[in-house]
Amino acid sequence: MSIIKLEDVNLIFKVWREKRIKNILIPGSKKFNDFDKDGTIHAIRDMNLTINEGERLAIIGHNGAGKSTFLKMVSGIYPPTSGSLTVEGRISSMFELATGFEMESNGWDNIYLRGLMLGETPDSIKAKMSEIAEFSELGEFLNMPVKYYSSGMFVRLAFSISTAIHPDILLLDEVVAAGDAAFLSKANQRMKEMVEISKIMVLVTHAMDSAVEMCNRCIWMERGSIVMDGDPKDVTKAYIKSMV
Amino acid sequence: MLKDYFKGIWQDRYILLSLVNKDLQLKYRRSALGVAWAILTPLGLVLIIGSVYSIIFGADPKVFIPALFAGLNPWLFINIAADGGTMSFIGAEGYLKQTTVNAQIFPVRVVMGGFINLLYSILAFFAVYLFLQPQLFGPKMLMMFPGLIIMFVFAVSLANISAVLNLNARDYQPLQSLILQGLFYVTPIIYEPSMLAAKGFAIVYQINPIYYILEVVRTPMLGRELPTWDVYVIAIAITVVLFFISVKLVMKTKKGIAFKL
Numbered sequence: 140m141s142i143i144k145l146e147d148v149n150l151i152f153k154v155w156r157e158k159r160i161k162n163i164l165i166p167g168s169k170k171f172n173d174f175d176k177d178g179t180i181h182a183i184r185d186m187n188l189t190i191n192e193g194e195r196l197a198i199i200g201h202n203g204a205g206k207s208t209f210l211k212m213v214s215g216i217y218p219p220t221s222g223s224l225t226v227e228g229r230i231s232s233m234f235e236l237a238t239g240f241e242m243e244s245n246g247w248d249n250i251y252l253r254g255l256m257l258g259e260t261p262d263s264i265k266a267k268m269s270e271i272a273e274f275s276e277l278g279e280f281l282n283m284p285v286k287y288y289s290s291g292m293f294v295r296l297a298f299s300i301s302t303a304i305h306p307d308i309l310l311l312d313e314v315v316a317a318g319d320a321a322f323l324s325k326a327n328q329r330m331k332e333m334v335e336i337s338k339i340m341v342l343v344t345h346a347m348d349s350a351v352e353m354c355n356r357c358i359w360m361e362r363g364s365i366v367m368d369g370d371p372k373d374v375t376k377a378y379i380k381s382m383v
Numbered sequence: 384m385l386k387d388y389f390k391g392i393w394q395d396r397y398i399l400l401s402l403v404n405k406d407l408q409l410k411y412r413r414s415a416l417g418v419a420w421a422i423l424t425p426l427g428l429v430l431i432i433g434s435v436y437s438i439i440f441g442a443d444p445k446v447f448i449p450a451l452f453a454g455l456n457p458w459l460f461i462n463i464a465a466d467g468g469t470m471s472f473i474g475a476e477g478y479l480k481q482t483t484v485n486a487q488i489f490p491v492r493v494v495m496g497g498f499i500n501l502l503y504s505i506l507a508f509f510a511v512y513l514f515l516q517p518q519l520f521g522p523k524m525l526m527m528f529p530g531l532i533i534m535f536v537f538a539v540s541l542a543n544i545s546a547v548l549n550l551n552a553r554d555y556q557p558l559q560s561l562i563l564q565g566l567f568y569v570t571p572i573i574y575e576p577s578m579l580a581a582k583g584f585a586i587v588y589q590i591n592p593i594y595y596i597l598e599v600v601r602t603p604m605l606g607r608e609l610p611t612w613d614v615y616v617i618a619i620a621i622t623v624v625l626f627f628i629s630v631k632l633v634m635k636t637k638k639g640i641a642f643k644l
Contacts, residue, residue, distance in 0.1 A: 152642060215483040238477035239481030243409050248401075251401065256398060256484045257482060261397050
C-alpha cells in the first residue's frame with residue numbers, strides 16, 4: 140500500500156546570510172543586497188494533501204510556487220519544518236539536470252552509481268544496465284566522461300535510470316523537456332507505462348498537455364499553497380485563464 | 384545515534400566503495416605510471432627531506448630516513464582526512480540534493496581514499512627499510528595494525544568534524560590548514576621527540592594529541608620497540624571521545640543538510 144499524506148505541512152528555508160567583517164566596518168557597503176533582512180522563505184504553507192494509490196498527480200504553477208520543493212520534500216531530501224508527512228513506498232525521482240553525476244566518470248559508471256543511490260543493489264542495477272543503456276539511446280557516448288554531455292544527453296541518462304527501477308512512487312520534475320522530440324515521445328510512452336507499474340506518480344510540469352494526457356489529478360500551486368485541486372482539464376483551464 | 388550512523392554507512396556501503404574506487408582511479412587517470420605514483424611520491428619526498436636533514440643535522444641517514452618516513456606518511460594521511468573533510472559535504476551537493484543517500488558516507492569516502500594511499504606508502508617504507516635495516520624486522524611490527532585502526536578512526540573523526548564545521552562557516556577551511564601547518568612543526572615528525580625533551584620542551588608534544596596517534600603507528604613500524612601502554616591509553620581515549628563528538632555533529636547536521644548546501 141503506497142500513500143503520500145501531508146497534514147498541515149510547512150517548510151521554511153533559511154537563507155544563508157553572507158556575513159562579512161567588511162560589512163560591519165564599512166557601513167552602507169551592503170546596500171545592493173537587502174535579500175537578507177528576514178532570511179527565511181516560506182516555501183510550503185499549511186499544506187494538506189493525500190495522494191492515494193493509482194493517482195497520477197500533475198503539479199502546475201508559476202516558477203517559484205514551491206512545486207519542486209514539494210517534490211523534494213516528499214522524496215525526503217528536505218524535511219518539513221512543521222506538520223506531518225507520511226510517505227509509504229519505494230521512491231524513484233528525477234530532479235535538476237546534470238547534478239548528482241560524477242562528471243569525470245563515464246555514462247556506465249554513472250548509471251551504476253545513480254542506480255545505487257536510488258536504492259538498487261549492485262546485482263540488480265547491473266542486471267538493468269543494458270536496458271537502461273538501450274532506452275537512453277546514448278550508444279557510444281556511454282563510454283565517454285559525462286562532463287562532455289549536452290543537457291539533452293543528461294536528460295536521456297537521468298530519465299532512463301529513474302524510470303528503469305520500478306518504484307512504487309515516481310517523482311518527476313519538469314526536465315524531460317530538454318530532450319529532443321524523438322526522446323520526448325519515447326519518454327511520454329515510458330511514463331504511460333510507468334503509470335501502470337508505479338502506484339503513484341507526481342509530475343511537475345509546465346506543459347498543460349502532459350498534465351491532461353498523463354495525469355488523472357492536478358493541483359495548481361501558488362506561493363506554497365494549493366490554489367485548486369481537481370481534474371486536470373478543469374485545473375489547467377483555470378490556470379491558463381488566470382494568466383491571460 | 385551511533386547505531387543510526389553505522390546503519391546508514393552499512394546501507395550505502397556499495398555507494399561508498401564505488402565512490403572510493405572512482406576517486407582512486409581518477410587520481411591517476413591519464414598518467415603513465417598510474418598507481419605507482421602512490422609509492423613513488425612518498426618515497427621521493429622522504430629521500431629529499433631525509434638527505435637534506437641528514438646533512439644539516441648530521442644524523443645517520445640509515446636511522447633518520449626510516450624514522451622520517453614512518454612519521455611523515457601517517458601525518459600526510461591525517462592531513463588529507465582533515466583537509467579533504469572540509470569539502471566532503473559541499474562537494475557532494477549534487478548527490479545530497481538529488482537523492483536521499485546517507486550524508487555520513489562522504490567524510491568516510493575521503494578518509495578511505497587517503498587510507499589506501501597510506502597503505503601504499505607503508506609498502507614503500509618496508510621496501511626501503513628492508514634494504515636499510517633488515518635486522519629490525521620482527522613480530523613487533525605487527526602492532527602497527529591496531530595502531531592503523533586507531534589512526535583510521537581518528538581520521539574519520541577529524542573528517543567528520545571538519546565537514547560539519549566547514550559547512551556552517553567556510554572560514555574553517557583556511558583556518559584549519561593554517562593550524563595543520565603549524566602542527567607539523569610542533570609535532571615530532573622531522574625531528575625526534577627526545578630533541579624537544581632535551582631542550583626542556585617535552586610538554587610541547589606531550590599535550591599534542593596527534594603525537595599519540597602517530598606514535599601507535601610509527602613506533603611499531605620501526606620495529607625497535609613498542610609504544611608504552613600509556614601512549615595507547617591516551618591515543619584510544621582521544622580517538623573515542625573525538626569520534627563520539629564527530630558522530631553527534633554529523634548526525635545533527637544530516638537532518639536537512641540539503642538546506643545548507
